[in-house]
Amino acid sequence: MKPNLDAFLPLSSATLHILLALASEDRHGYGIMLEVARQTEGRYKLGPGTLYDNLRKLMNQGLVEEVRRTAGKENSRRRYYRLTSLGSGVLAEEIERLRGVVREARLLLRPAPGRV
């Protein structure tokens, strides 16, 4: 049975950015923080408390899963996280929803002809 993706929407900013950070590759917590900072050009800084609170929620919802991977000595304590197929679906739905929001906003905010 196809899951109802709408039940997960809309996503909070932190959730959206975390899912987006995991869209390209598996990352550990610090990697997610760095990727979010990169994607937002440093305008949105995710703290570890917020990050792990959201990661735990996302794992409970089945949108993200932990990945077991062998790492070097330095990274042995790190845990990696991956987007599940459900998470990818939810992210795609959210992006589609945001696309509609942006489209509507552009229409409404477009300067009317003859208006300064």
Place this chain on the structure above:
Amino acid sequence: MRRLARSLYCWLLRLHPQSFRQEFADEMLWIFDQAEGRGVGRLLADGLLSLVRQRMLRPAAVGAAGQLPGDVPVFYTCERFLPGPGALLHGAALSLAAFCVVTLAFSARPSQQKPLLLPGLGLSPDYQVVAWHGPSRATGRRFASVYFRLSPVLGALDANRDGEISAAEIENAPEALRGLDKNGDGRLSAGEVIW
């Protein structure tokens, strides 16, 4: 300053619920160690917010009324969740009350209070070791035996574990006490004689 901030952050992490701490505290501390300068203050604020969020908004398996599913009181379970500070405080108060009740029960009959004196020491009764004041000698000995086992110093003195410190054991006391001096500095500190 940096060490102080780190200690503070460690304490914040320790105050998080156990399940969250077990899962993420190591990584959170590692991330804290990567931070520099002003980022440390931001992480401390984030840790504090996280603590409030986990305690107030994320009761996880423990319900708001301190119940696990099925109305099982948290205090009586051996789940991975530790009792909260309130439950620990109640436990401490109950333990103290129970200890007081037992103590009063054993000392409530002053007419029968007779010190259990150690014979044959040649000491005046004031200087003899009194193992127990109580209603019966046998009960007293049992209690003293437990008490001696619980106290490292008395346990060391009472070499044969009979709940009494005999004359021979008193003579050997300096040697027995030296055995507790783990760092060999000739003195016994609280850390060396603590349970």
